[in-house]
Amino acid sequence: MKLNTNGNVYTFCYAAVMVIIVAFLLAFVASALKSTQEANVANDTKGQILSALGYDKAAIDVAAVYAEKVQDNVFENGELTPYEGNFNTTYGALIKNGELHVFTGTTAGGEQAYVIPVVGRGLWGGLWGYIAVNEAKDKVLGTYFYHESETAGLGARISEKWFQDQFIGKPIFGEGGEVALTVVKAGAAQKENEVDGVTGATLTSNGVAAMVKDGLTAYEDFLGGAAACPDEEECPACKEMDEKECGGCDKACDKACESNNVEQ
């Protein structure tokens, strides 16, 4: 017997059965693979943090090196407390809610560093990254950037090493104490806190610039309250010192002075 494949009943049944089969198949695959995928994502995130610290994540055992070198902390009420919960893989919502994660660790070169997660938007989708800063919290030691769906060969090049390595050694703050680290047009970087963008990907480059600025600004309390800064009583003296001696912490100093003056 030959089926009448043009009948209404057949068409409806075919569509219904097909949808049910495909739905079950997809649901089954998704749930069966979920835990493996999550482990991969967590491991990759740890790799990205290590990458910002200057390790080659393809060449090392990410989980082991991370466990040895890096500590996840939360910045609260002016101090870092070790974070005990489950490892997070996205930080956008956490930063918005004021849960500021700071990773402490040592770079591949053996330097003490703080790693700060940053989140932003590119041309087509989200961007994220990790910025490692030195112990004095005024210079970049390394970065890692990645993207959801930037154009391959153009915006996607922000994930390449030459782009990320440009940030190394750049000062974070400008003269006024604001976050001045930025990305400019390709080939136009002149000032010491400017970095070349990607040719043909101006909007993605602008996205990185905004992400770096907003991200670091969100951590201003952490970065500005530099440990090397003189405490409140010494503050007027700090003002008279020139910037180098003061370690570029005059902004925190100003703040401290302000509160001092208010108290007085």
Next chain:
Amino acid sequence: MSKLFSDENKAAFTNPLNVNNPVAVQVLGICSALAVTSQLKPAIVMGLSVTVITAFSNVIISLLRKTIPNRIRIIVQLVVVAALVTIVSQLLKAYVYDVSVQLSVYVGLIITNCILMGRLEAFAMQNGPWPSFLDGIGNGLGYAAILVIVGFVRELFGFGTLFGYNVIPQFLYDAGYTNNGMMVMPAMSLIIVGCVIWAHRAYNKEEK
């Protein structure tokens, strides 16, 4: 064995590589040929992914072809392609995470690639699984070939590199040579695809 590689089957495989090239002759898949060809590596990855997905969706549709109701055949094809692509991307994510990160952008593009729908509709609906498989591989490779040509030209003149390695010697730059920023723009790849089609048609005309 001889039946597996009959002339007809061979033609299903080799035609799309040249005389019936999906990009140059059928003018399918132009959109992704513009989007991912600014460098060679993504062009190759995209070409291979499309080859694999076209081949397997061709086989599935070819197996189902006698049962598919005529009026909803496009929907059925779309569901098969989308399900296949989703499952493949989930598997990649679980077992070869690095590759899935590399492919992230392309997976979505594969679903919308007109070559897939074109081959399902024009070939797999009328032919058995094995010729359909060959047809899928042939069309995928034909598409990949054009992508590689365009990617080669754009990366060489746009960035002065191939696969990310510098190939233009420094003394040329010293003598005043500069990379052509236009090559990086998608518009330029349309012009290159145009030139490829021109050369391809001129060549095939002579043959006839």
